[in-house]
Amino acid sequence: MTITQPDLSVFETVESEVRSYCRGWPTVFDRAQGSRLTDEDGHTYLDFFAGAGSLNYGHNNPVLKRALIDYIERDGITHGLDMSTTAKRAFLESFQNIILRPRDLPYKVMFPGPTGANSVEAALKLARKVKGRESIVSFTNAFHGMSLGALAVTGNSMKRAGAGIPLVHGTPMPFDNYLDGQTPDFLWFERLLEDQGSGLNKPAAVIVETVQGEGGINVARADWLRALAALCERQDMLLIVDDIQMGCGRTGAFFSFEEAGIVPDIVTVSKSISGYGLPLALTLFKPELDIWEPGEHNGTFRGNNPAFVTAAAALDTYWADGQMEKQTLGRGEIVEGHLKAIVAEHPGAFAEYRGRGLVWGLECTDKELANKIAKRAFELGLLIETSGPQSEVVKLLPALTTTPEELDEGLRILARAVRDCA
Numbered sequence: 001m002t003i004t005q006p007d008l009s010v011f012e013t014v015e016s017e018v019r020s021y022c023r024g025w026p027t028v029f030d031r032a033q034g035s036r037l038t039d040e041d042g043h044t045y046l047d048f049f050a051g052a053g054s055l056n057y058g059h060n061n062p063v064l065k066r067a068l069i070d071y072i073e074r075d076g077i078t079h080g081l082d083m084s085t086t087a088k089r090a091f092l093e094s095f096q097n098i099i100l101r102p103r104d105l106p107y108k109v110m111f112p113g114p115t116g117a118n119s120v121e122a123a124l125k126l127a128r129k130v131k132g133r134e135s136i137v138s139f140t141n142a143f144h145g146m147s148l149g150a151l152a153v154t155g156n157s158m159k160r161a162g163a164g165i166p167l168v169h170g171t172p173m174p175f176d177n178y179l180d181g182q183t184p185d186f187l188w189f190e191r192l193l194e195d196q197g198s199g200l201n202k203p204a205a206v207i208v209e210t211v212q213g214e215g216g217i218n219v220a221r222a223d224w225l226r227a228l229a230a231l232c233e234r235q236d237m238l239l240i241v242d243d244i245q246m247g248c249g250r251t252g253a254f255f256s257f258e259e260a261g262i263v264p265d266i267v268t269v270s271k272s273i274s275g276y277g278l279p280l281a282l283t284l285f286k287p288e289l290d291i292w293e294p295g296e297h298n299g300t301f302r303g304n305n306p307a308f309v310t311a312a313a314a315l316d317t318y319w320a321d322g323q324m325e326k327q328t329l330g331r332g333e334i335v336e337g338h339l340k341a342i343v344a345e346h347p348g349a350f351a352e353y354r355g356r357g358l359v360w361g362l363e364c365t366d367k368e369l370a371n372k373i374a375k376r377a378f379e380l381g382l383l384i385e386t387s388g389p390q391s392e393v394v395k396l397l398p399a400l401t402t403t404p405e406e407l408d409e410g411l412r413i414l415a416r417a418v419r420d421c422a
């Protein structure tokens, strides 16, 4: 594709240096539909990024758009703090009937502020309040958000340094497969918990992602997650699963922990819960943990009513009949097949490919290669992100509604980008 130089001047002169995605994709996007974005010069891009996991049902999904337009046109409540509204009622009813009840999950639903980090902050605060302890255990290469509490349980040193103050009350432990694959899981962690001389303050909770998205698509085994849940139970620590990126069907099941058969004490949900890219977050917890005082944790944008409308429409459309999980697992196999072929075509270039459902990563042995591939893919009309501590993993996160033909098309572009760079 021939790329004319877009007019980026106002972004470069007015917008902060902190901007990031626009640097890797130097064009001005204008419209989007399904898995394709179009820039202001009319070039289209196939999207294997999906708003960092916020657009599991694609851009401007027509069913959700219709529900939103109808709601806005009838002057439905847009802003309502945490007042009871018809939109919130419809969402809670759908969430209970379609998601919680069939899975036998007893959770109460809290609406923190609308971002993922807001949900993580609420989860950490509640765990500390319930247990009366300060310390939280997180895992190597974890990512939980940019606010100070969430950053304290995040691994990335560059992001941590941005805090400007000490990040305290968080202790990292090795994630699944972080060590040599020989050391028994949780040997170190349990030893510290049991040794009065270890220096580890007894944690209130452990926070974990079942698949680390930003950390490099590190997939925890179901056995490892089950052992972690058992350890939390034995040691009287709450288990928080951060399902902000991997929930809402990304790994197949609605919640990413379902495959392991565990029931976390607290679950954070955001990104794709609104289904439309509108900000919305939930913090779910077992009813006996619901010891909040009214208003003890609040926020102006808790009840994002337009997001409730699209969220309810997404659940009703995609999750009522149990088909979504099968479809995602099937489409994941298409991705896996292509990645296997790419790795076989370039011996030595890739350490591994790995993933679950429709989240996949291709780990490059040369740490610079992933960014080169992503850059070339953009030139060829494909949006892909990188992740991992040194951005060494090419990350594939297509919308769950991406058709098999679009997956083939995008993966062929990826294969060509790899050929051009490896």
Ligand SMILES: Cc1ncc(COP(=O)(O)O)c(C=O)c1O
Residues within 6 Å of the ligand: 052, 115, 116, 117, 118, 120, 143, 144, 145, 146, 209, 213, 214, 242, 243, 244, 245, 246, 270, 271
């Ligand atoms: C697992 C996880 N937790 C928390 C967050 C933070 O969400 P937000 O950027 O909406 O604050 C993210 C964002 O990528 C995430 O992937």
